[in-house]
Amino acid sequence: MRWFARTLAIALLPAACGSPPPERARLAYQHELVTLDPHNHNDSTTGTLLSAIYEPLVALDPEAGPQPRVAVSWDNPSPTLWRFRLRPGVLFHDGRPVSADDVVATFKRVRFDIGLTVATYMDIVEEVRQVEGDPLVVEVLTLAPTPLLLHRIGMVAIAPQFFDPQRPIGTGPYRWDSGRERGPIVLKRWDRYWGVPAPMAEIEVTFVPVGERLEAALRESRLDVMSGVTLDYLRTRPLPRGWDVVEIPTLGTTMLGINVTKPLLVDPRVREAIELAIDPEAMTKHAFPERGGSAAWTFLPARVFGTDPAQRRQPPDRERARRLLAEAGVPPGSRFSLLVLAIDQRAVQELVAQLAAVGIVAEPTQASYELSYRRMMEADTELFAFGWNFRIADPSDFLDSMVHSRTTERRLGLQNGSGYANPAVDAAIEALSQEADPARRLRLLAEVMAAIGRDRPYLPLYHHARFALVRRPFRLGLRAGLWALPQEIYAE
Incomplete structure (x- = not known):
C-alpha cells in the first residue's frame, strides 16, 4: 500500500530550509500510564514516558549492551560484589545533587517493598551500601554470583531518598512540569542535565485511542508524533499530507x-x-x-x-x-x-x-x-x-x-x-x-x-512490529523498543 512506501529514509530526510525548527512537540500514546511510580510497573508506555524523567545507574541497550548513566563506571571485584562510581555533578530536578544515600534508598525501597513490581529485578540483592568516606561509591552485594546484574539494575530508576511517586523527580533530560496518569502531561527540558541537552524545550503528552479521535487529531494538526499506531488504522484511514510512517525496531x-x-x-x-x-x-x-x-x-x-x-x-x-x-x-x-x-x-x-x-x-x-x-x-x-x-x-x-x-x-x-x-x-x-x-x-x-x-x-x-506517525519537520531517533521515546523526538 502507498503508506508503506514511506520508508524510514524518507522519514528522516531533512526539512526544508526556512524558519527555525519548533521548540515544542505534541506527543500521543494510545493508552494511559498505569502509574507514576517508576518502581511499580512493567508497562512499556509507562516506562517509555518515565524514561525521559528518571534514569538508572546503567541503561539497557539491546544493541550496544549496558551504558553508563547515573553511574559513570563499575567493576565486579568478586563474584558477589559490584561497585558503582556515581557520575559527579548529576542533579535531581529539584536541584539537589545525587548521592550514594539516594541510590541506597532507591535500591532498598525496591528490594524490600514486596508490593513493587520492579522488586523482581532485585531479589538476588543481599545488601546495598555506601563506601565509607566516599559519597559517590555504592556497593551491591548479591546472594549468589549474578552475571546479569547490570541488566537487572538497568530496570531500577534512581529517585531521591525521600520522594513522592505522585510528584516525579528524577535526573533525566526532561523534568515533570504538570499532569496525571491519564494526561495531559507536560515535560520541560531540564537545563541542568548532565548529558546531551533534550532536543525540545517542551513536550506535551496526551493519550489518544487509535480510531476516530486520532483521525480528527491528525486532520486538525493537534499532534506532532503518534506512537503505537496500529496496522488496522493505517490500512483503513488516509494519511494526512505532511505525515510519515516510521517503523520502530522491536524485539x-x-x-x-x-x-x-x-x-x-x-x-x-x-x-x-x-x-x-x-x-x-x-x-x-x-x-x-x-x-x-x-x-x-x-x-x-x-x-x-x-x-x-x-x-x-x-x-x-x-x-x-x-x-x-x-x-x-x-x-x-x-x-x-x-x-x-x-x-x-x-x-x-x-x-x-x-x-x-x-x-x-x-x-x-x-x-x-x-x-x-x-x-x-x-x-x-x-x-x-x-x-x-x-x-x-x-x-x-x-x-x-x-x-x-x-x-x-x-x-x-x-x-x-x-x-x-x-x-x-x-x-x-x-x-x-x-x-x-x-x-x-x-x-x-x-x-x-x-x-x-x-x-x-x-x-x-x-x-x-510497531509504528509511529511523525509530522514533518519532526523526526524520531530510533532505538529498539515498543514506543517513541520523548527524548528521541527532535525537529529540523
Missing part, C-alpha cells in the same frame, strides 16, 4: 496466555488442543499481509539469547485438537474469556476464528489498558493475548516475571497471569540468573523452554 513476541488454574484449562489436553488449533502462518497472512508481523514458532525473536529453532511449537492439527477436547470432556461451543491487551484487531479476529474451528468460543474483552493490565497481573481471565518486548537480548526478564511461579517474598513471577507453577522450572530459572557460562546457560534455557512447550502456559503467536 517482541505477541503471545496467548493460558491460565492453567482455571477449571476448563487445568487439563493439559485442552491446552494442547488450543495450540493445535492455532496457525501462526495463517494468522500473520490475515493480520499482516504487507508487513508488521511474522509468524512466531518460538517464543524468542531471532536476536535474543537462547533462540533455538529446535524448540518450535507444534504445527496446527485441528482434527487432533477436536479429539483432545472430546477426550477432556470439553463439548463444542465451550466458552472461554479472552482478555486483549493492545494487540492488532485483525490478529484477534483470526485467533477467535481459529479457535472456533475446533469448537472453542473465545469471548474477547478489551477494557481500558490500565484495567486490562491489572486483570492480567491478577490472573483474572482464562485466556489473555498480550505483547512482550525483550528489553535486552536475553529472556531472563520474561522468565523471571511471567514464567516463574508467583513468589511474592522472592519478587518472582509477579506478572505471571497464567498461574503456572513448576518447581523444576523455577529452579532452572533461578539457576539461569546465577550462571555466567554461556554453554551452561543455553542448556538451562533449553530445559525451561522445553517445559514451557510441554505445559503450555503461553503460546507464541507472532513477532510484532
Whole structure:
C-alpha cells in the first residue's frame, strides 16, 4: 500500500530550509500510564514516558549492551560484589545533587517493598551500601554470583531518598512540569542535565485511542508524533499530507496466555488442543499481509539469547485438537474469556476464528489498558493475548516475571497471569540468573523452554512490529523498543 512506501529514509530526510525548527512537540500514546511510580510497573508506555524523567545507574541497550548513566563506571571485584562510581555533578530536578544515600534508598525501597513490581529485578540483592568516606561509591552485594546484574539494575530508576511517586523527580533530560496518569502531561527540558541537552524545550503528552479521535487529531494538526499506531488504522484511514510512517525496531513476541488454574484449562489436553488449533502462518497472512508481523514458532525473536529453532511449537492439527477436547470432556461451543491487551484487531479476529474451528468460543474483552493490565497481573481471565518486548537480548526478564511461579517474598513471577507453577522450572530459572557460562546457560534455557512447550502456559503467536506517525519537520531517533521515546523526538 502507498503508506508503506514511506520508508524510514524518507522519514528522516531533512526539512526544508526556512524558519527555525519548533521548540515544542505534541506527543500521543494510545493508552494511559498505569502509574507514576517508576518502581511499580512493567508497562512499556509507562516506562517509555518515565524514561525521559528518571534514569538508572546503567541503561539497557539491546544493541550496544549496558551504558553508563547515573553511574559513570563499575567493576565486579568478586563474584558477589559490584561497585558503582556515581557520575559527579548529576542533579535531581529539584536541584539537589545525587548521592550514594539516594541510590541506597532507591535500591532498598525496591528490594524490600514486596508490593513493587520492579522488586523482581532485585531479589538476588543481599545488601546495598555506601563506601565509607566516599559519597559517590555504592556497593551491591548479591546472594549468589549474578552475571546479569547490570541488566537487572538497568530496570531500577534512581529517585531521591525521600520522594513522592505522585510528584516525579528524577535526573533525566526532561523534568515533570504538570499532569496525571491519564494526561495531559507536560515535560520541560531540564537545563541542568548532565548529558546531551533534550532536543525540545517542551513536550506535551496526551493519550489518544487509535480510531476516530486520532483521525480528527491528525486532520486538525493537534499532534506532532503518534506512537503505537496500529496496522488496522493505517490500512483503513488516509494519511494526512505532511505525515510519515516510521517503523520502530522491536524485539517482541505477541503471545496467548493460558491460565492453567482455571477449571476448563487445568487439563493439559485442552491446552494442547488450543495450540493445535492455532496457525501462526495463517494468522500473520490475515493480520499482516504487507508487513508488521511474522509468524512466531518460538517464543524468542531471532536476536535474543537462547533462540533455538529446535524448540518450535507444534504445527496446527485441528482434527487432533477436536479429539483432545472430546477426550477432556470439553463439548463444542465451550466458552472461554479472552482478555486483549493492545494487540492488532485483525490478529484477534483470526485467533477467535481459529479457535472456533475446533469448537472453542473465545469471548474477547478489551477494557481500558490500565484495567486490562491489572486483570492480567491478577490472573483474572482464562485466556489473555498480550505483547512482550525483550528489553535486552536475553529472556531472563520474561522468565523471571511471567514464567516463574508467583513468589511474592522472592519478587518472582509477579506478572505471571497464567498461574503456572513448576518447581523444576523455577529452579532452572533461578539457576539461569546465577550462571555466567554461556554453554551452561543455553542448556538451562533449553530445559525451561522445553517445559514451557510441554505445559503450555503461553503460546507464541507472532513477532510484532510497531509504528509511529511523525509530522514533518519532526523526526524520531530510533532505538529498539515498543514506543517513541520523548527524548528521541527532535525537529529540523
